[in-house]
Amino acid sequence: MGDVLIDIVDWMSSLPPFMAYLTILVVAYLENVIPPVPGDMLVVFGGYMAGLGLLNPWLVVLLATIGGSLGFLTMYGIGYKVGQGLMDPHRYRWLPKQKFEVVKGQLQKWGFKLVAANRFLSGLRSVISLTVGMAHMSFNQTAFWCSVSALVWTALITTAGFYVGENWGVVGEYLRGYGTAVTSVILLFVAFKGIRYNMDRKRKEIGN
Numbered sequence: 001m002g003d004v005l006i007d008i009v010d011w012m013s014s015l016p017p018f019m020a021y022l023t024i025l026v027v028a029y030l031e032n033v034i035p036p037v038p039g040d041m042l043v044v045f046g047g048y049m050a051g052l053g054l055l056n057p058w059l060v061v062l063l064a065t066i067g068g069s070l071g072f073l074t075m076y077g078i079g080y081k082v083g084q085g086l087m088d089p090h091r092y093r094w095l096p097k098q099k100f101e102v103v104k105g106q107l108q109k110w111g112f113k114l115v116a117a118n119r120f121l122s123g124l125r126s127v128i129s130l131t132v133g134m135a136h137m138s139f140n141q142t143a144f145w146c147s148v149s150a151l152v153w154t155a156l157i158t159t160a161g162f163y164v165g166e167n168w169g170v171v172g173e174y175l176r177g178y179g180t181a182v183t184s185v186i187l188l189f190v191a192f193k194g195i196r197y198n199m200d201r202k203r204k205e206i207g208n
Contacts, residue, residue, distance in 0.1 A: 012042070012045065012049075013049075017054065017055060020046070020049065020054075020055060021055070021059055021060075021063055023042070024042060024043060024046050024060060024063050024064055024067065025063040025064070025066060025067040026067065027039045027042045027067070028042075028043060028063065028064040028065075028066075028067025028068045028071065028154070029067035029068070029070050029071040029074075030071065031067075031068070031071060032068060032071025032072050032074070032075060032125060032126060032129065033071050033074055033075060033126070035125070035126050039064075039067075039068070040157055043060065043064045043154055043157050043158055043161070044157050044158070044160060044161035045161060046060040046064070046158060046161065047060060047157065047158035047159060047160060047161025047162040048161040048162065048164070050158070050161070050162050051161070051162040051163065057158055057159075057162055060154075060158050061151070061154050061155050061158050064150070064154040064158065065147065065150045065151045065154050068119065068146075068150035068153075068154065069143070069146050069147040069150045071129075072118065072125070072129045072142075072146040072150070073129070073139075073142070073143060073146065074129075075126050075129035075130050075133065076129045076130070076132055076133040076139070076142055076146075077133060078130060078133060079129065079130035079131060079132065079133025079134040080133035080134070080136060081133075082134075107128075107131060107132065107135060107137075111137075112137070112141050112142070112145045114128060115128065115132060115137075115141075115142055115145040115146055115149065116145040116146075116148055116149050117149065118146060118149050119149040119150055119152070119153035119154075120149070120153060129146070
């Protein structure tokens, strides 16, 4: 667990319930806008606090869902407004543009099913929301499916924190391992697509 997360957890432990709920809402929102923010871990900790009777588990799930959904829709709005400008090779160089291409292809194949699965795809959540906005997909359907995804995910990790008690940090270890595995698969897929693209291009050049 990072020092920042430890500080947040220590600080949150001393808060009155209202401020703890507000923290969960804000951090769940920021996780989608600024991916390094440890939103999932804080939700797990919220589940642990609920298990101690300090918080209401239903409110933890509700606020985390609202925060996550609003964060997703914020990035959707940015993608909708900026559009393909995000793919300009001379601008926004910090964005993982290869991932955008992968998500774009998957959106064409799976549509809103990918939005519904976004919370389970660590490393792609923000990319999916931006790409869905860039594609100008229906706002209403996007809002519905990203909310369903956030609800299911936050309910699972809140429940985990609730039942594992003082071992809630173990859930975080599993989440980090899960996130690393998903990110590794994504990077391998991107590399495979890149190699295949270059091989196809060379074949075409030889053929001409």
